[in-house]
Amino acid sequence: MFLAGSAALILAGKLYQARKSVRDMNEALEDIRNGNLNRRMLAAPDNIVAPFFYKINAITEGYRDTIAELNERDQANRQMMTSLSHDVRTPLTTLIGYLDAVHSHLVEGAEREEYIETAREKAHSLQMYVDDLFEWFKLQQHFQSFHDHTSALKR
Template sequence: MIFNVTLGIFFFLSLLFDMICMGKLLGVKRQLQNMTDALNDMEAGNGNRRILAVDNELTADFSYKINEIVTRYEERISELRAADETNRQLMTSLSHDVRTPLTTLIGYLEAVHRGVATGKEREDYLKIVRRKAHDLKDYIDLLFDWFKLNSGEFSLSIERVELAELTRNILKDWIPIFEENHLNYEIEIPERALLAKVDLDGYARILNNLVQNVIAHSRATQIKIEMVQNEKEIEIHIADNGIGIEKADLPHIFKRLYKCDKGRSDKGSGLGLSIVGQMAEKMEGRINVRSEPNQYTVFTVCFPVKK
């Protein structure tokens, strides 16, 4: 009798086990089918589709991992699309910003060459040609810097330098340009040594781009460049009393191809400040800006103190 009861319990448990296993197998089969459907949907282009799973399901970890991979893939696709759009905008800008001054140069040179412009007019034409040629060179230099920064081959030669003397040497070449543009200038740089680790050429480009930005876009009558050191950082302030920057534009001005003044689309490439921001970051520095429209703009570049 006991044997029969034991045998019955054994058969019952075996049947129950088989039912559980069958249920689990059916559950796994359903989960795998759901995963296949989701993956087919993703392959068809639905990047927002995800595989649904419950923590206690056998395939949960697998599902979560696939979702994680798909999310990273979609983020990468989004980055590539944004880069493609940026490159398209850049090529459009390049076409306009290079073709327009070249057409102007050719026009003025043709007038001089054919003798249409003579005397003082000829001299004025040649001055315009010279200025346009320098503008074009500046733009090509910016393009070169931007492509270098965004290539995998870009590298900096970081070294410990005396930043005060380096800054003085860079700014002395700007003094004749300030005077030529009737721009009152004030430069305050400490006499004592200020040490930081920077790339010499990269630092010069940051400073030159910021000063050029004041001359080209601010309509300022005064520029002040000041260098100070606090406990942790060396700060370089470039301030002007020009037209300023609207508050809505301030968060975006270091983005590539961003132009604050849409009404002056023929002015600037939208690359200069982007290059400044990237250069500072690559040298472990940072840059910020504050401005009040029609009153002032102050760019501040900071580098860690190296003792």
């Protein structure tokens, strides 16, 4: 009878521990769902739910790393777009200035022809820049597609 009582106490203790672990897991998952990707679940290796905790921790860490990488990419893209805007605006402003001067008859004769030639050169330069930019975007898209494919293979 004493052994049966001891076994019942041990089982009751394990059941209590399992219920507490499930409550802890539920609380942690709710916290994670609310955006706390730094939340970790801890359990002793002999805890029946420990493998679940470890897997959830690994998934959360993976998502946190992915979000950090996406934020870095977003910041880099914002900086690049700011730079591109400036790099396109400067020659375009020059081109417009030369063409407006010609159109308004502010320059005549040989000087007018020089302005037209300068505007033509700026337009070609701008076209080459835009072509290079599109080529770069295509390469980035190809690289991203390749990177996504290789990342999927690692999973």
